[in-house]
Amino acid sequence: MAKEELIELKFRLFDGTDIGPNKYSPTTTVGTVKELILAEWPKDKENAPRTTSDLKLINAGKILENIKTLAECRVPVGELSGGVITMHVVVRPPLSDKNGEKQLADSPKKNRCSCSIL
Template sequence: MPEEEEEEQLVELKFRLYDGSDIGPFRYSPASTVAMLKERIVSEWPKDKKISPKSANDVKLISAGKILDNNKTVGQCSVPFGDLPKGVITMHVVVQPTLVKAKTAEKKVDEPPRKTLCSCSIL
């Protein structure tokens, strides 16, 4: 009986990728963190995709229109779904490689600050 209760508490999640394909569904404990989900996504990422994350830091998870924080738990993220019948919850995955972030940061440091000039003439 305790095994059934534990199984009922598990949350079933799948992760929708940019091209409409999915990773999962997998079952998670409500105590699992978003960071743990991201690690699983990176490890399960299909090898045939043009865009792929190098690490969990490259992944953003979106659920119910909100980007999820790494330190939040699945239980905290699934609160809006509590009244829904049992089923698979879909979270959207966005890949934002850190290389792009690094290049953008380098560019900002190397570029001199821009000055805005405005000239007005009143006749």
């Protein structure tokens, strides 16, 4: 019987750097992959995710669900003959950080354009 083909993935972060590439079984869930990304997250990066719920993985323009396997997400197996698949990682910023500063930063945007008709 043929050996299960592994999927080679790398993960593109918001600043253009990558985590990986690493090989995963097609039966690996997206939630498990997120845990591995969190463990490998570069320590020197700002806006680091705290939990896996702070991360979203995007492949082929679709956000991947935690409970699905890589095979269920239609990640091509064996089609690229050794090619690495790049997935994008989106980090949801923490909501509790500096809410007061965020409100101050947002307020000028609302008043950016004003018109006076005389």
